[in-house]
Amino acid sequence: MGVSKKASGGAGCLVLFALPFAAVGVGALGMFAWTVSSWVSMQSWREVPARIDCVGLVESRSDDSTTYRVEAEYAYEWEGREYRGDRVSVHTGSDNVGSFHRRAAAELEEHRDSGRPFPCFVNPDDPSQAVLYRNPRIEMLGFMLIFGLVFGGAGFGILGAAFFGGRAARETAALRERHPDAPWRWKKEWDAGVISAHSKGKMFGAFAFAALWNLVSSPVLFFVPGEVQGGNTAALIGLLFPLVGLGAIAVAVYFALQWRRYGNTVFEMDAVPGVVGGMLSGRVRIPTVVLPEKDAVTVLECVRRVTTGSGKNRHTSEDILWQEESSVPRRALVQESRATLIPVRFLIPPEQPPTDEEDPDNQLLWRLRARMAVPGVDFSAAFQVPVFRTADSPAPGAAAAADDGTVVxxxxxxxxxxxxxxxxxxxxxxxxxxxxxxxxxxxxxxxxxxxxxxxxxxxMALGSLVFTGIWGGVVALLFKLHAPFLFPAVFGLFLLILVWASLDxxxxxxxxxxxxxxxxxxxxxxxxxxxxxxxxxxxxxxxxxxxxxxxxxxxxxxxxxxxxxxxxxxxxxxxxxxxxxxxxxxxxxxxxxxxxxxxxxxxxxxxx
CATH class of the missing domain: 2.30.29 (PH-domain like)
Structure with missing residues (x-):
């Protein structure tokens, strides 16, 4: 069964791809846990004066960045015996997060040169263990936690996708083998004629995206203040990423409110599949009583989804080939004791293409959407529906020959x-x-x-104004930073187009x-x-x-x-x-x- 082998191979590649991410994430979280554990245990260490004998700031340069590590040697006494130590901080290794290493080196050098003692914390159970700075750096803890969650989340998320995706692929392969000439029966919910809006999954997906985006972008908040203080005002552009993160959180919260209000909405088809040149009909079932302010709206659309590139350059776009919108009067809604039904009925033109998901990078999908304006949180749901050419479909071009659209x-x-x-x-x-x-x-x-x-x-006007304002700010910043003329010229030309569109x-x-x-x-x-x-x-x-x-x-x-x-x-x-x-x-x-x-x-x- 070729499909099953392809699915298994794809799942295996995902596992191999995910394991390094998961390992890096586990390592970073392990370092975070070890640092916190060390800090907790150091709270019982005793403070004694130490003599700073040697201080150095080690710089490690690479093509992309420079990291720092402060080193020191010091002497201290415990119960009449002298010990020597070289551990400076609860954190180990070098980094470029914040300015701790440079500040610590300057402070320790001042104590070395003046001969003044520096506070040292000694482990009473093992006096050979000592540290000068026992409190953790918040920015480093945040960095390790974010790094671990991002990589670990990505790795284990991909592993989960490989597991569940592989199981779904095996189920699809079994249905394909059972119904080789009926592609509308290759998905369990299509075969049953009851299609879920997957509102809960969208909610969790939105929260996962918001968490990942904010974890990735939040380190900017640690770096930007120092960069701006150093005169690099261009670093302020980085604050756009946390702002986008706030928007992602707002979207996730909205999805959560929708899920709480409307639950698992489904589309119940009268007949499977929807027929090219025929009907797609049924009802959207909302598992709660809904009293809309206005008529409901249903939309059926044929969409071409194209994915190009790979890796970080992978991009997916959608082009709506055909769309039909229908207004459903409030009086046509069916109210049951614990549900609201929105009737759905669309005539699909015979010249439209059927569903085609064979090529994952170039798919033809049919999507049903429903929405209602409701006090509080508006209702909206989307369903991927099966639309195929069957024996009931007219021959292509037959309808056009019978009706050329002329109004007589x-x-x-x-x-x-x-x-x-x-x-x-x-x-x-x-x-x-x-x-x-x-x-x-x-x-x-x-x-x-x-x-x-x-x-x-x-x-639309407000959205255009906001986008034009942001784009104008980018153009102004390019001029302020004396960017090469080509960049502000091209961006400025597009800004003029945006200004004209906003004026219109x-x-x-x-x-x-x-x-x-x-x-x-x-x-x-x-x-x-x-x-x-x-x-x-x-x-x-x-x-x-x-x-x-x-x-x-x-x-x-x-x-x-x-x-x-x-x-x-x-x-x-x-x-x-x-x-x-x-x-x-x-x-x-x-x-x-x-x-x-x-x-x-x-x-x-x-x-x-």
């Missing part, structure tokens, strides 16, 4: 347009536009206008009007851009297509296509439902104010 108007005997019963609900379209911050207003002289006001997306988010606005004279649109900063007009006879269609991806959200722009080529930009940075609502509103207005000329039989909304 039916006319009554008087030549007036007959309302399409399948057309979008105007009330729902209006509500979607309002949620997106788009205003529907009467146009001067009759007609309809859609206004996209300034500061329409405050969250805060002060960009647009307006599109439809009346008897046709369609006209104007946009730009403060809405002062050039006005563009198009007659109804020149409109070839309405186009809505993906232009940006931010996290798990796709954003669309809407344009009016013209016969003979060219287009008029109408709006941007719209979520899918808002982009569709804009298209539907404009399509309705064009039909209402432009009549049913033959040219409008080709009006279509593409891309979403």
């Amino acid at each position: 108007m039916a006319l009554d005997e008087a030549g007036n347009a007959i309302p399409d019963p399948a057309a979008p609900d105007p009330a729902k379209t209006g509500e979607t536009l309002r949620r997106a911050g788009v205003l529907t207003v009467p146009a001067p002289g009759g007609g309809m206008a859609l206004a996209f006001p300034m500061f329409r997306q405050p969250g 988010l805060y002060f960009g606005s647009s307006r599109v009007e439809v009346n008897r004279d046709g369609l006209r649109a104007r946009g730009g900063l403060f809405g002062l851009g050039r006005e563009r007009r198009v007659a109804f006879s020149d409109i070839a269609g309405l186009d809505a297509r993906k232009t940006m991806q931010a996290g798990n959200t796709l954003y669309y722009s809407v344009a009016v296509l013209k016969h003979g080529g060219g287009k008029i930009h109408v709006a941007s940075r719209l979520r899918q439902d808002a982009a569709r609502a804009v298209v539907h509103a404009l399509e309705t207005a064009v039909r209402e104010y432009g009549g049913p000329p033959p040219s409008l039989e080709g009006v279509r909304a593409r891309g979403c």
Whole structure:
């Protein structure tokens, strides 16, 4: 069974990779424990005066750093007998953590030169054992603890992943052998049709990441003050890493609050698998009663996950190939005695690719997400769902041949347009536009206008402002440090792009009007851009297509296509439902104010 052998080989490589990390971590933690134990035992040692005879500061230089070790020889008396000692500190060896060695060397040299005695601590049970500095250095204890936890945590974490991953791989291999022609049965939860959001695992993963990040970055707090005091102000950049660590802790705490509030949420599928060209349906089961403030939202998306590089250069990115969002009214939620159910129903286009996880570095995944605004902690969950092409799937291209997306108007005997019963609900379209911050207003002289006001997306605008501010600080620091011209020039050019994007988010606005004279649109900063007009006879269609991806959200722009080529930009940075609502509103207005000329039989909304 090839899969099992591959999994076993991969697990074996992970074990070999993890063992050195685990060993280093155990060694560092052992040194930490030995230092603390020595310090505790030294608390019973007796203080006596010592004569400092010899002092030296040993420097060890390498390509990357310089370490220090203070050495000393001293004499002391215990019960009338003279002893000699050379142990300086409870810590042994050399290091460059803090300035202890240089300070101690200077202090001991001063006592040697002046002849003044220095406090010495003697073991009463073995007077040959003595030390000058018996208290541990907090920064060294912190460094050893952090070093041990980081390496030990990484090593044992990888060992755990190898063990549990190997077991999961063996289970998958057994299911593959049992169902070779049904890949949707190769995972236990897929086979059962009950898929967990793994909220508990995400919570522990977030805490593990936060702990690892903060353990790795916290030594910066020990080094930065000394560097700044020495005139190296550039070291302040290092404080960004602990700040990111605080953000990681906040995310982990939020996941913990979600887990405590909503428990183990699952998606119960009506049928396994979801069918390309067919349906994916079921319900999200939350094991508690939830009373949301607004409608629930479910999202189904097809994602390509690509991993490149290896080792520390390994990078994983996701590209959303297709996404569908559905609003679930509060009245459609099912409340049980100890659970809340969110109904899920999506039609999957026949041209979309099925799930493909054969190549771990280039996977096609289908993901279902659900969210609700709830007082306190909002609900959100994500599920990796099986979507495959089955015998029920139409042949690729069949749907496109049957329906090319053209919207054809039916006319009554008087030549007036007959309302399409399948057309979008105007009330729902209006509500979607309002949620997106788009205003529907009467146009001067009759007609309809859609206004996209300034500061329409405050969250995105604030995030852009913060990022631009941080980037601007980096550029300013590059100039202050007299970095080579190329670096501040390139970073400064990108800063200008960020500033323009922020200005557009805060002060960009647009307006599109439809009346008897046709369609006209104007946009730009403060809405002062050039006005563009198009007659109804020149409109070839309405186009809505993906232009940006931010996290798990796709954003669309809407344009009016013209016969003979060219287009008029109408709006941007719209979520899918808002982009569709804009298209539907404009399509309705064009039909209402432009009549049913033959040219409008080709009006279509593409891309979403």
